[in-house]
Amino acid sequence: MPIERITLKLPADFDPSRHLKALEKLVADRHGDGWELDSIDPIIGVAFITRHVAVTEVDAGTQTEERFEVRLPRGTKPSDGEKVATKLEDQHPGYALVEFEPFLGKATLARLTPAEQRCRGAVAVALGVKPWDVQVKSRPDGGFDVALPHTYVPSKHDEKIAEIATVVVGQEGWFAETDPKALTASIVPGEPPSFPPVIPYPFKRAVPRFDPASDGWSRIFLGRVLGRTGGEDGPELTTDFVAAPHILVSGLTGSGKSILLSVLATGALAHGWELCIADAIKGGVDFMDLQPFVRPGGFGDDLASACCVLQTAYEEGQRRKKLIQRAGVQKWTQLPTSASLRPVLVAVDELTSLVAPEPTPKGVAKDNPLVVEVAERNLLKATILNTIGKIARELRFTGVSLAIGTQVASTSTGIPTELRANLGMKILLGGKPTDNNRRLALNDPDAVPRVPLNVVDDPAGAARGVGVFEIEGRPSGVVKVLFANPAECATYLRALGVATTDRPRPTPAEIARHTPSLETGTGTEDPARAGDRSPSGNRPEPTRDPATGEVLHGFAKANEERRQLDAAAKQTAREAGAS
Numbered sequence: 001m002p003i004e005r006i007t008l009k010l011p012a013d014f015d016p017s018r019h020l021k022a023l024e025k026l027v028a029d030r031h032g033d034g035w036e037l038d039s040i041d042p043i044i045g046v047a048f049i050t051r052h053v054a055v056t057e058v059d060a061g062t063q064t065e066e067r068f069e070v071r072l073p074r075g076t077k078p079s080d081g082e083k084v085a086t087k088l089e090d091q092h093p094g095y096a097l098v099e100f101e102p103f104l105g106k107a108t109l110a111r112l113t114p115a116e117q118r119c120r121g122a123v124a125v126a127l128g129v130k131p132w133d134v135q136v137k138s139r140p141d142g143g144f145d146v147a148l149p150h151t152y153v154p155s156k157h158d159e160k161i162a163e164i165a166t167v168v169v170g171q172e173g174w175f176a177e178t179d180p181k182a183l184t185a186s187i188v189p190g191e192p193p194s195f196p197p198v199i200p201y202p203f204k205r206a207v208p209r210f211d212p213a214s215d216g217w218s219r220i221f222l223g224r225v226l227g228r229t230g231g232e233d234g235p236e237l238t239t240d241f242v243a244a245p246h247i248l249v250s251g252l253t254g255s256g257k258s259i260l261l262s263v264l265a266t267g268a269l270a271h272g273w274e275l276c277i278a279d280a281i282k283g284g285v286d287f288m289d290l291q292p293f294v295r296p297g298g299f300g301d302d303l304a305s306a307c308c309v310l311q312t313a314y315e316e317g318q319r320r321k322k323l324i325q326r327a328g329v330q331k332w333t334q335l336p337t338s339a340s341l342r343p344v345l346v347a348v349d350e351l352t353s354l355v356a357p358e359p360t361p362k363g364v365a366k367d368n369p370l371v372v373e374v375a376e377r378n379l380l381k382a383t384i385l386n387t388i389g390k391i392a393r394e395l396r397f398t399g400v401s402l403a404i405g406t407q408v409a410s411t412s413t414g415i416p417t418e419l420r421a422n423l424g425m426k427i428l429l430g431g432k433p434t435d436n437n438r439r440l441a442l443n444d445p446d447a448v449p450r451v452p453l454n455v456v457d458d459p460a461g462a463a464r465g466v467g468v469f470e471i472e473g474r475p476s477g478v479v480k481v482l483f484a485n486p487a488e489c490a491t492y493l494r495a496l497g498v499a500t501t502d503r504p505r506p507t508p509a510e511i512a513r514h515t516p517s518l519e520t521g522t523g524t525e526d527p528a529r530a531g532d533r534s535p536s537g538n539r540p541e542p543t544r545d546p547a548t549g550e551v552l553h554g555f556a557k558a559n560e561e562r563r564q565l566d567a568a569a570k571q572t573a574r575e576a577g578a579s
Contacts, residue, residue: 005038006031008047016040023047067098067110076102081130096120097132112136115169119144119187122168126160127152139186144169146185154180161185172454175228191230192454197461199224201263201484203492210272210342212333217343218242220267222260222427223465223481226455237469237479239264241343244424244472246392246402250441251429256465257405258286260429260481261347264403266489268345269293269498276313278306278384281350289486292500293493295344299504303380304515306354308506310387311514313346317395324398331397343399348388351406351415355385369561372518379516385415392422408440427479429467431456442468448476508550 008027020037027035027049034051041048070088078100084107085097092109096117099108112120120136123146127134135147146161158178165176165187173192178185208216218241225234239247247264251257265275265287276298277287284291284301291299298313300306320332320341327335335341348354357378364371392402404423406415421443428441431451438445448468455462455478465483470476494500506514542551543560552560 005048005050006035008049010040010045010047012045014045065111067108070107070109072102072105072107074105076105078102081132085132098135100130100132113138116144119146119164119169122164123148123161123185126164127157139188142189143174144187146187148178148183148185150183152180152183154178161187172452173229188229190228190232192452193227193229193232193234194452194455194458195224195226195462195466195480197464198483199465199480201266201482201489201492203484203488207267207270207496212335212337212341215240215242217271217273220264220271221482222264222267223479226452226478226480234477237477237481239425240471240474241401245396246423247404247425247427248420248423248441249403249405249427249429250407250437251433251467252407252437255429255467256481257429258349259465259483260427261349261403261405262287262290262486262489263482263484265290265345265347266484266493268343269493270496272342274298274342274344276300276309276344276346277349278309278346278354279349280306281353286349286486287347289490290493291504292490293498294501294504296501296503297506297510298501300506303354303377303384304511305506306348307380307384307387307516308511308514310346310348310384310391312506312510313344313400314387314391314395315514316344317391317398317400320398320400321395332399341399343401345401345403346391347403347405349405351388351404352408355381355388355415357381369565375518379518383516385419389416389419389422392419408437424472426470427467427481428469429465429481431463431466442470444470449478451478 006027008023010023014023024035024037035049036051038048038050040046072084076084080102081097081100084100088097088107088109089095094111095109096112097107098110098112099106101107116136116138117131120131120134123134123136124131127149129149129151133149137145139145158176161176161178164170165174166172169187170189171192173190174187175190176185176187202221205221208214210217219238220241221236221238223237225237227234249257249260265277269275269290275290275294277284277290277294278300279285279287280300280303284299287299298309300309323335323339323341324330324332329335332341358374358381360374361368361370388402388404391400402423420440426442428438430437433441435445438448442448448470451463451466451468455466457463462480465481467479467481468476469479544551545560
């Protein structure tokens with residue numbers, strides 16, 4: 001090891017016993033650390049001072065224009081890495097320390113571009129390692145190939161590497177691919193992912209019919225997940241009614257909830273499902289083309305018929321539970337084929353408005369027809385919400401599934417937290433939902449990505465029908481749902497030979513049997529006469545529709561009685577004026 005020497009002129013009164021420490025400090029201040037007093041010549045008044053110099057030597061046998069090895073001084077420790085890197089990189093501009101092996105006495109330097117050094121430094125910080133523990137090489141497409149250290153763990157580091165790809169060394173649209181077994185990663189350039197203006201329903205696509213021995217019946221195509229980069233189709237988003245038998249579709253007006261429910265219903269029918277629809281708020285107008293394909297009595301377009309449809313679906317689930325219990329199996333698909341069961345989809349639109357109670361008029365007598373009407377409607381709303389909750393809670397294994405569309409699913413709008421928790425698949429439609437809407441619609445909004453701004457602001461219409469999804473046991477993501485014209489759906493279903501019914505709406509007798517009334521008795525009487533007893537026990541003449549003669553109940557009865565009272569009052573006034 002080479003020795004460096006200096007001589008220092010001493011003052012005439014220099015006394016080693018008194019001035020040695022001052023001499024050592026003077027040398028350190030002027031020439032740095034590591035110096036030792038070798039000898040003093042008192043005759044000429046000079047101190048001879050030396051230190052050993054650590055010299056790194058380039059290994060000529062490994063030297064190339066791009067890479068070479070350096071022999072490290074004996075005694076170099078792992079903790080000396082940063083000091084060695086600083087020194088060597090200063091001595092060799094344009095090169096960086098890429099391997100540091102102090103126990104083998106060598107280090108390796110390589111030529112790195114500024115972009116490679118930036119990428120390497122960012123990955124090292126993200127993984128909590130030294131820069132020379134990460135190897136980076138530029139790709140022909142402008143990205144980077146990275147060799148990762150043994151401390152790399154996918155669950156801890158993949159999101160950070162993805163952030164480096166899109167924020168640090170690249171931009172929106174770049175992505176990272178990692179191979180945990182090979183300890184490699186690639187940062188790949190790309191354009192921001194987006195969607196076409198429309199993803200049409202694949203009417204020509206072959207669809208497997210219901211088979212209880214497989215799970216193909218449970219996977220219904222809903223849309224496409226956002227791809228990794230521009231021009232790339234993402235994977236299909238399908239339901240999984242085995243793992244998540246109920247679906248919640250949230251979104252503001254115009255976001256595409258009804259279209260998605262129609263697409264889901266069309267796919268279910270094509271797979272061999274039975275269908276029920278409850279849309280009392282909009283009178284079923286969005287589902288009129290699907291009306292012929294529902295179960296008999298399975299189309300509810302007002303409060304009473306919607307309540308009846310849901311109660312009937314719940315009864316079907318209860319019937320299946322008894323079959324399952326008697327057969328000693330665990331779920332409906334294990335029942336013998338002789339049971340002739342098919343999955344049932346119960347689609348409920350505008351749930352918030354459907355179950356939100358109406359305020360009772362103030363200052364009006366309790367027996368006033370207006371108050372009675374509101375009370376009847378609220379009773380039906382409460383029954384609907386209770387029945388939906390029981391279906392979600394009790395019928396998971398019976399093949400009766402809910403698909404609920406709503407604007408804001410919160411306790412303040414009458415939708416219990418338990419119901420939201422029982423809806424295992426959640427889709428929130430809309431490009432820019434508020435943070436509050438995300439919290440209400442999703443179980444873990446922080447883990448669900450947002451719709452990218454390039455999609456939201458796309459002038460070609462990429463944002464129509466987009467949203468985010470969250471499914472139990474599956475990664476969440478951004479999706480664009482399929483679009484289908486309702487009339488085309490009906491034509492498609494007829495071409496498949498899907499069965500139709502000539503009785504889509506419940507009959508008055510079915511409604512009377514399955515819906516409550518403020519006047520209802522036990523529910524075992526003649527539906528035309530049930531609940532119409534007077535306090536004395538005598539049945540009064542029932543109120544009938546003047547046009548059809550049909551016996552009226554509930555709010556329909558209250559409306560007719562109010563009309564009759566108004567007509568009687570006007571008649572009395574006319575008679576008084578005539579006299």
